[in-house]
Amino acid sequence: MGINFRQLLRAFILVGFAALFIKLHYTGDIEKLINPKYDLTSKIAAGAFVFLFIIQLMRVWEIKQKTHDFCSDCSDHNHDSGSFIKRFIGYAIIIFPLVTGFLLAPVTLDASIAAKKSTILTRGGQNEDKDMYGEKTIKKEANGSLNSTADNNDTQVEHQTPMENNNYFSENEYDKAMEGLHESDVIQMDENIYGAYYEEIDANPKAFVGKNFKINGFVYREENLGPNQLVLARFYMVHCVADTSVIGFLNEFEEAGKFEEDTWLEIEGTLDITTYNGFELPVIKVDNWTVIEERDDPYIYPPLIQLVGG
Amino acid sequence: MNHRLHSLLFDVTGMFVIMIVLFLISTSQPLGQILSVHIPNSMQQLNTIFLSLLIEALPFVLIGVLIAGFIQIFITEEMIRRWIPANRYLAVLMSCVIGGLFPACECGIVPIMRRLVSKGVPIHAAVGFMLTGPLINPIVILSTYMAFGNDLKMAGLRMGAGFVAALVISLIISYFYKSNQLIDGNHVHAHSHTDRKKPFSHKLGEMMNHSIDEFFDMGKYLFIGAFVAAFVQTYVAASSLFIFGDGFIGSTVVMMGLAYFLSLCSEADAFIGASFSHIFPSASVLAFLVYGPMIDLKNTFMLLGVFKTKFVMVLLIFITLVVFLSTYIVSLLGW
Numbered sequence: 001m002g003i004n005f006r007q008l009l010r011a012f013i014l015v016g017f018a019a020l021f022i023k024l025h026y027t028g029d030i031e032k033l034i035n036p037k038y039d040l041t042s043k044i045a046a047g048a049f050v051f052l053f054i055i056q057l058m059r060v061w062e063i064k065q066k067t068h069d070f071c072s073d074c075s076d077h078n079h080d081s082g083s084f085i086k087r088f089i090g091y092a093i094i095i096f097p098l099v100t101g102f103l104l105a106p107v108t109l110d111a112s113i114a115a116k117k118s119t120i121l122t123r124g125g126q127n128e129d130k131d132m133y134g135e136k137t138i139k140k141e142a143n144g145s146l147n148s149t150a151d152n153n154d155t156q157v158e159h160q161t162p163m164e165n166n167n168y169f170s171e172n173e174y175d176k177a178m179e180g181l182h183e184s185d186v187i188q189m190d191e192n193i194y195g196a197y198y199e200e201i202d203a204n205p206k207a208f209v210g211k212n213f214k215i216n217g218f219v220y221r222e223e224n225l226g227p228n229q230l231v232l233a234r235f236y237m238v239h240c241v242a243d244t245s246v247i248g249f250l251n252e253f254e255e256a257g258k259f260e261e262d263t264w265l266e267i268e269g270t271l272d273i274t275t276y277n278g279f280e281l282p283v284i285k286v287d288n289w290t291v292i293e294e295r296d297d298p299y300i301y302p303p304l305i306q307l308v309g310g
Numbered sequence: 311m312n313h314r315l316h317s318l319l320f321d322v323t324g325m326f327v328i329m330i331v332l333f334l335i336s337t338s339q340p341l342g343q344i345l346s347v348h349i350p351n352s353m354q355q356l357n358t359i360f361l362s363l364l365i366e367a368l369p370f371v372l373i374g375v376l377i378a379g380f381i382q383i384f385i386t387e388e389m390i391r392r393w394i395p396a397n398r399y400l401a402v403l404m405s406c407v408i409g410g411l412f413p414a415c416e417c418g419i420v421p422i423m424r425r426l427v428s429k430g431v432p433i434h435a436a437v438g439f440m441l442t443g444p445l446i447n448p449i450v451i452l453s454t455y456m457a458f459g460n461d462l463k464m465a466g467l468r469m470g471a472g473f474v475a476a477l478v479i480s481l482i483i484s485y486f487y488k489s490n491q492l493i494d495g496n497h498v499h500a501h502s503h504t505d506r507k508k509p510f511s512h513k514l515g516e517m518m519n520h521s522i523d524e525f526f527d528m529g530k531y532l533f534i535g536a537f538v539a540a541f542v543q544t545y546v547a548a549s550s551l552f553i554f555g556d557g558f559i560g561s562t563v564v565m566m567g568l569a570y571f572l573s574l575c576s577e578a579d580a581f582i583g584a585s586f587s588h589i590f591p592s593a594s595v596l597a598f599l600v601y602g603p604m605i606d607l608k609n610t611f612m613l614l615g616v617f618k619t620k621f622v623m624v625l626l627i628f629i630t631l632v633v634f635l636s637t638y639i640v641s642l643l644g645w
Contacts, residue, residue, distance in 0.1 A: 008323075011327050012327055013526075014522070015328060015331050033358065033365050038366070042368075045368050049372075053324075055519065058515075059519065061316070061320075090530050093530040094533065096533060096537075097533055101361055107357075113359075117548055238578040239575055242359050242363045242540065242574065243574050243575070243581070302456075
């Protein structure tokens with residue numbers, strides 16, 4: 001009997017992946033990578049890696065057995081063949097995410113990534129488009145049925161309190177929140193309701209003209225912005241960082257030009273309609289602004305949507 | 311072999327490995343802090359996207375390799391021969407339906423497909439299974455339904471057009487390829503793992519070992535694919551794809567390109583697709599929704615690790631053409 005070094009290396013890698021998942025959960029960095037709604041799947045994965053590691057340990061020591069029944073003679077294991085270089089590269093690739101995962105802490109996406117995502121300001125054009133308008137009307141009517149999905153996940157949280165990692169509303173709370181958007185004159189765009197409000201305002205900005213908005217986000221500039229304009233943007237995450245899209249509002253105020261991209265601001269201002277590249281879109285005329293720290297929960301998650309499993 | 315000595319060795323090795331890993335982790339922290347000062351921000355963003363793709367995909371890959379291990383040990387070639395109809399039309403139809411009922415995700419499906427083919431499932435049936443598996447399942451239907459404002463139309467079209475496209479693609483493949491197209495050649499796994507005399511626990515152990523092998527086999531291709539996808543997201547502006555204009559053809563090419571290069575999970579892509587419904591015709595968005603789960607960058611690398619390069623390229627071309635044509639028909643019908 002003796003040590004099979006390849007199997008030992010594999011045991012190292014498996015426990016390394018388990019450790020990476022555990023570390024991300026322990027430090028909370030996992031929130032910078034995936035929507036907290038899917039935390040459970042990654043915890044299960046950590047457990048599965050630990051389990052596979054234990055199984056793998058049994059293969060580290062090669063024991064000559066009389067019944068040669070482990071399938072070391074499978075000819076379809078192409079990892080067992082191949083040159084040393086090829087195998088080396090294979091393991092190097094597998095180890096690579098472990099190295100970067102442990103060495104470099106995940107960061108929050110910034111304006112440089114926002115610039116690579118599709119532009120957000122041209123999306124204001126849907127009012128010209130009849131089809132789109134039709135679709136949007138359906139959307140609003142369907143809000144009633146949207147609420148019903150909230151039935152089975154009513155956590156007792158008040159919608160005013162910013163909730164970390166949890167934007168489930170009960171039907172009642174959601175209704176109240178949406179009513180507040182239409183009724184009240186001062187609208188606070190909290191993280192938990194940002195997505196729903198944004199969709200509503202984006203669909204019909206004219207209904208919200210003259211209302212006072214309190215929003216925070218990071219500074220992001222698109223081409224053709226005036227010196228007194230900036231976009232106060234947020235990343236909207238469905239599942240993981242890779243599927244984020246950029247949402248946000250065009251802001252107008254004199255000092256807008258002096259902020260560097262990625263500066264976090266909290267602004268207060270009045271919503272108006274402007275034209276940009278020939279499209280009508282909402283703009284916020286800013287009255288007050290303050291520079292703030294990056295939010296602890298920089299990402300916006302879709303409200304109300306409960307996907308089963310992963 | 312003394313049983314007690316064996317379990318002692320087992321414990322010692324386990325402790326040893328865990329201690330070394332803990333040591334490496336603790337030393338990596340200060341080293342990482344020094345490094346992060348010197349590494350450009352864009353690289354850190356790239357790393358974040360890369361890791362998030364992996365953290366998202368790995369649970370599903372693990373499920374995939376476990377199922378593949380299960381197939382390897384518990385399913386015999388005779389069973390496959392009995393279950394899969396010899397008639398190609400029936401085989402394709404059956405595999406597409408099974409794929410639709412099977413709640414797989416595109417990261418996990420390639421190892422399963424590979425195991426099926428090596429067990430003697432005809433290549434066209436395996437392709438049908440691969441195409442509908444990630445595309446048609448309850449989670450995808452639900453998320454599409456919600457992303458498009460609780461409108462059933464897009465979810466329905468996604469399933470319908472996707473299913474028809476999958477049927478057509480697998481049929482085409484059945485006329486082009488007869489052999490299994492695996493890299494390992496024509497070898498069909500013939501030796502008997504399914505010796506009925508073996509105890510169940512033993513078989514379970516073998517299944518786990520196979521799953522681990524499968525993970526190491528497929529893992530590297532997944533990682534390459536995820537890295538390239540993260541690279542594209544970090545350095546290539548999505549708007550650079552817009553050079554193709556905004557007609558149906560131009561915008562469909564753009565959307566299919568996005569679906570391919572972004573390599574999103576089919577459970578999350580509906581929301582991204584919906585964000586384009588403002589600027590593109592809905593048939594182009596449909597192309598995005600159907601094409602992405604069938605094939606993407608991440609998946610292509612995994613397929614290349616299993617099947618012959620020429621076959622993967624031909625498959626890629628047919629999927630692209632058929633999805634394009636089927637969404638074109640949808641746009642002509644004005645749905």
